Amino acid sequence: MRIGIIGAGALGGTFAALLVRAGHEVEVTARGAGLEAIRSGGIRLTGGYGETHARVTASEVLAARPGLVLVCTKAQDAAAAIEANAAVVDGVPVVVVQNGLEGVATASRLLPRSSCMGLLSIIAANYTEPGVVRVTTPATSYLGRGDGPPDDESRRTAAVLSEAVPVVAIGGFRGAxxxxxxxxxxxxxxxxxxxxxxxxxxxxxxxxxxxxxxxxxxxxxxxxxxxxxxxxxxxxxxxxxxxxxxxxxxxxxxxxxxxxxxxxxxxxxxxxxxxxxxxxxxxxxxxxxxxxxxxxxxxxxxxxxxxxxxxxxxxxxxxxxxxxxxxxxxx
Known part of the structure; x- marks a missing residue:
């Protein structure tokens, strides 16, 4: 699958590298030194998931329409990043990988034609050098939306992501x-x-x-x-x-x-x-x-x-x- 990742920091870089290793085609967005490092040397991942060196397409905004989008920016940057990519991703299933309580609602508001889900990741990763991520604690991630049981799309999306890293579709996502x-x-x-x-x-x-x-x-x-x-x-x-x-x-x-x-x-x-x-x-x-x-x-x-x-x-x-x-x- 072609997967777009908006924000290639600690978690975005982790998911990008592992999805490439699992055989997916990945495009990421980044800025400044991070963008230059990924363009020239790819993403180097070490630590809890082993070592991998992933070559990915990188730009400030996604250039091609993906089949799935992960929003991995910091919470304060989410709205601007989603708006910058809306022309390409509106209508595409979106997974918001973010701390806080507002990420899925923000994506749903800005991408009215997209089906938006949230992902709670407990993975601990250090990103202190552009293009280099070290996973200090691997962990299962949890995907869902709303207060009800997991729906079929959440299960399908969790299965795709699980090809790279363990992801479980859960109910009661808001409480989680x-x-x-x-x-x-x-x-x-x-x-x-x-x-x-x-x-x-x-x-x-x-x-x-x-x-x-x-x-x-x-x-x-x-x-x-x-x-x-x-x-x-x-x-x-x-x-x-x-x-x-x-x-x-x-x-x-x-x-x-x-x-x-x-x-x-x-x-x-x-x-x-x-x-x-x-x-x-x-x-x-x-x-x-x-x-x-x-x-x-x-x-x-x-x-x-x-x-x-x-x-x-x-x-x-x-x-x-x-x-x-x-x-x-x-x-």
Whole structure:
């Protein structure tokens, strides 16, 4: 199949390389140094899925109409990237591979003739050099849409993608998006202090901050009537229990995630954006919790503080001392 991938960063590059290895014809979009590197040297993938060197067609926008499109940009770039490619992809099945809660709705609005699905990827990959991706944690990805059971198109699309990397079609996708949002609460603190996720969770006081942001996010989801989907060993029952625990016990959740992650340093997507000098998607992660809390008539002070701190690091280009972070959260 001819597959178009909009955004060839960490996840886009991973899917592109593995789909080529599986025998598909792949075209990617990229910009700047990333586009030049892919055009000249292809995409080099190492780590959890082995080593592969994929030659792909690359340009700023897709040149040929594909049979399937993956949107792998950061959440803040999705609308502009979809609009730039709309003439080629409107009417083509679209899979949004993205953090946050809004990606599928954005694609559906901008591509009214397309059938739009979402993909929740737990794959951890570092993209700190143009055209080079290292997978630090391989994992199954989950595809679906809406609140109902998986439909036939979702199953067919999952089967195509599974030729490259494990993908499962699931029901209750919206609830699974919220579960992924809880997992993504691992991103902010490592980005703020400039350490790996493992280092942050190993730090007793920073682990408490991560747990607090997760617990707050779960409580907001419950206030919004969400039934959390099953993902990475997490599900509705476990997260509802977590929401009631004191933080001293709740810290077990990020610790278990850290154990599952292994010891290869995971920077998290937010920190990778900072290291490349690019805007982060914190407004679609911790910021999404703040907006959803407001919609429920609540406040989310922990996630509001973390969102502000990430923006502070974006502006300064320098990570913050641990004590500065702890002081901000105490306030």
């Amino acid at each position: 998006q919220w579960t992924k949002l809880i997992v993504n609460m691992l991103n902010a603190v490592p980005a703020i202090v400039g350490r790996s996720v493992q280092d942050v969770v190993d730090h007793r006081r920073l682990r408490r901050v991560v747990a607090a942001s997760m617990r707050e996010a779960v409580r907001v989801g419950l206030a919004r009537g969400i039934r959390f989907g099953s993902l990475q060993g997490l599900g509705d029952r476990r997260l509802r229990l977590f929401a009631r625990l004191p933080l001293a016990l709740g810290q077990l959740l990020p610790w278990l995630m850290r154990v599952r992650m292994g010891n290869v340093p995971n920077l998290g997507s937010t920190q990778q954006s900072l290291r490349r000098g690019q805007p982060t998607e914190v407004d679609y992660l911790n910021g999404a919790v703040v907006r959803e809390a407001s919609a429920a008539g609540l406040e989310a002070p922990v996630n509001a503080a973390l969102t502000a701190l990430v923006h502070e690091v974006e502006a300064s280009g320098t990570g913050l001392p641990v004590e500065r972070v702890l002081a901000a959260l105490s306030a």
